[in-house]
Amino acid sequence: MKNITILGAGLSATSLIDYLLQRAESYDWQIHIGDYDESIAIQKTNGNKRGHAFRFDVNDAEQIETVISSTDIVVSMLPASFHHLIAESCVKHKKQMLTASYVSPEIKALDQGAKDSEIGIFMELGVDPGIDHMSAMKVIDKLRADGSNLHAFFSSTGGLVAPEFDNNPWNYKFTWNPRNVVLAGQGNSMFIRNGRYKYIPYQRLFKRIAHTSIEGVGDFEIYPNRDSLKYRETYGLEDIPTIFRGTMRRPGFAKAWDIFVQLGATDDTYAIENSANMTYREFINTFLPYEQDTAVEVKLKAQFSEIIDEDVFNKLQWLGIFDNTKIELKNATPAQILQSIMERKLQLEDGDIDMIAMQHRFEFTTKSGEEKKIISSIVVRGESKEKTAMAITVGTPLAIATKMVATGDIKLVGVHVPVIPELYNPILDELEELGIKFTEVES
C-alpha cells in the first residue's frame, strides 16, 4: 500500500482529491488529506474509507516532520511560499513531492539534494503553469523532430465565466483568487518580437492589447503576462526571435480595468488612513484632484478623457464605485478595497459555470522552406460552482502525475517541470481520455 498525503484541501484541490480517491481502492492507496481547517479536509474525503482527514498546520515544524516521514508521496496545495518547507522535509525523509506551483529559487536549490535522496520534486503540474508547458512542448518537440524552424511562439490563457453565464458588463467573474486578479500584471512585462526586446511597464499594460478568438466561444483580448523571456530557456528556444505570453479577457475588459491601474487603485503597498469610514465614492475621490464643487464622475471623466467612453463608464458605474456604500475595512490598501468592491458584483453565482481558455500559436518554416502556422486551442468548462474549470485543470494533471509516481511509471529524480516527453506525453494522453483535449489547426 502507498500513502499519498495532500496538504491543503481548498477549492483548487477538489478535482485532485476526487481523482485520487476514486482510484485509491484499485491501486491500494491511502489518501491523507491535511488542512488547517480539519472540517474542510473531512468534507473532501466524502466518507471514502481510503480517505483520512487531519488538521495540518504548516507553521508546526514538528508536525511537518511527522507527516512527511510517515507517508510516501506528498502533494502540496499550500500557498506557494510554503512549498520549500515541505520540499526540504521530503528531501530529508526521501519522499516524492508534487505541486502545481512555479519552481522558486529555494526549490531549484534542492535539485541536487533530491537527486542524492533519489526522489523527484515535480513542479508546475497545474494548468498555467502546467498544461501550457505540456501542450506547447509537445508541438515544439514535434516541429524540432520534423526539422522545422520555429520562429514565433505566442501563448495565452484566461480564466473566465462560461458564455451562457456571462451576464455583466465586464464579461468577467472571479474564478480563482480575486486578490491575484486585482494585483495581476504588477511589475513589468517583457517579451521579444522579431528579435526586438519589448518591455511594458504596469501603467501601459492594459493599453497594449492583442486580439484573438476561439471557435465556439468567441473573441478575446490579450494583455502581456510578465516575463515571457524566461520561457526561452524553459522550452529550449534560446534563439527564438518572437516569444510572447499573455492573459485572456473578454474584449473591453482591459480598457476599463486600466482606469483602476491609472488611478492607483490596485496599489497594495500602503494603507489608506481611516478607510473603514470611507465610502466607495470617497475612495475613488482620494485619487482625483481636489475640486470643491465638482462631482467625482465629472473629475474622473476629465482626468481620463482619452480612456473613458460610454462603455467604460457603464462598467465602472455598474461596479458601484460611485456609491455611498461604506468600505468597512480598517486601514486597508487600495487593492484590498478595490477587491472588496468587486467581490460584491463579480462572484460566481449558484449555478454559474466557469471556463479556462488557452491558445498557442506556433509560426515556423518547414524543412522544405514553407511558412506555416499551428494554432492550438482548448476550452475547459467547469462542472459546478465547486468543481470549477480552474480546479479541474489545476488538479487533474497533478493527480495523473501523482498516480504515475505512485505506480512507478515516473522514476525521475531531482526537480522537474513537465517539459520533457516522459512527463508530458502520458499526462496529455490521459487528459485527452478525460476530455481535456487541444484542437490543432495547421495552415
Added chain:
Amino acid sequence: MKNITILGAGLSATSLIDYLLQRAESYDWQIHIGDYDESIAIQKTNGNKRGHAFRFDVNDAEQIETVISSTDIVVSMLPASFHHLIAESCVKHKKQMLTASYVSPEIKALDQGAKDSEIGIFMELGVDPGIDHMSAMKVIDKLRADGSNLHAFFSSTGGLVAPEFDNNPWNYKFTWNPRNVVLAGQGNSMFIRNGRYKYIPYQRLFKRIAHTSIEGVGDFEIYPNRDSLKYRETYGLEDIPTIFRGTMRRPGFAKAWDIFVQLGATDDTYAIENSANMTYREFINTFLPYEQDTAVEVKLKAQFSEIIDEDVFNKLQWLGIFDNTKIELKNATPAQILQSIMERKLQLEDGDIDMIAMQHRFEFTTKSGEEKKIISSIVVRGESKEKTAMAITVGTPLAIATKMVATGDIKLVGVHVPVIPELYNPILDELEELGIKFTEVES
C-alpha cells in the same frame, strides 16, 4: 582641543569642511577628514594645519571603532544607509553625531541608547530635510504663540540651474546626484487637502502639477513629493486639514518627463538584455509596440498623442533619445540607461551656477478671526561648480550645528531633528548672517 571627524568628503561636504576649517584655529578644533579616496580628503583640507586627511573605509568595522573612539564629534556625510553603523559606534563610545539625512528606523531605535550615553544624534540638518524644517517650524511656532489657527501648509523645494545659465529646453541641469533625479517620485505621493486624503501613484505624478513663482527668479511648477502626511506628526500639526509638500521644476519639465515615466524608462528593477550593444533609439523602441516599418518618433507620438506637443517633442529630441549612439552600459536597468543619456546633456558646465529655491505657504485664521497667509521664500545661488547652492545649503546648517555641539551651546541628548526652537533659532540666525535668509510676505 576638540576633535571633529567628518566621514565622507564628496561634493556635498565642501561647504561643511570649509566652514569648520575656517573656524578651527579660533575654537581650537582638529578637523579629521576621512574618505574612501584619500586624495579627495587631502584636497579638501586645503593645506590647513588644523586639517587631517585619512583613508576611511566604512566596511572596515575595526576602523570605525578606532576612528569613533578617538574623536569627540562625528559628522557623517556617508550614504544614508551607513549612518546607523556610525551611530551605533557613537552611542557605544559616547560621541556626538550629526548628519543631513532622514532619521531612519535604525537611527530612531538608538534614541534611548543615545540618552543613556548622554550624547546627541542630530539628523536632518541639511536643506531638505533641514532648512525646510527650521524655516517652517519658526513660522508655525510663531502662529501658535499668536493664537492663530494654521489650516493649510504647502512647502516646496527645487534644486535648479540659476536663470543666467539656464540654456537648454528642459530648463534643468543636474545639481545633485542624477540617479536620485531619475528615480524621483517612485512609490506613491500622499497628502491631505481640506480634510480629503489624496493619493497619487507614480504614473499620475507628473500630470498633477501645481504652479508658483518667486520674485526675481520667475515661475515654477510643483509635483507632489512622496508622503506629506508624515509631516503632520513631525511638525505637531496632527489635525491640519491641508498639508502638501512638493518638488519645484521650471514650467514644462513635468510634461516631458512624464513620457519617460509612462514608457517605463525610469524603471530600476530589471536589467535590459544586451543593453551595451543597443542604441539610445533602440532603447526607446523597447518600450514601444512592434511595427516593422514605423519610425520610433512616429510610434512615440502615436502612443502619447495626449502628452506630446511640439515643446515636449523638442525636449526629447534635444536629449538625443532618437540618436543611434551606443549605450555602452552592460546589463543596465532602464533608469541607469536614461541617466547616462541625460548626463551627456544636463551636466553643470564650467562656470555654471546652480540655485536652490524653497517656498512655504501658510494659510491661517488669526485670533481675531481674520483669514491670512504668509508666503516665505528663499533662493540660494551657488558660488562655483564645486561650491554649489546644494553643497552650501546642505553643509552650512550642519556646520553651524556642529560648532554649537562643539562649544556646548547645544546640550540635547537622544535623537533630534531641528523642529525645536533651541535648534532652529540659532541655526537660522547664523544662516541669515551668512546671507541665507527667507523673505516673508504676509497678506
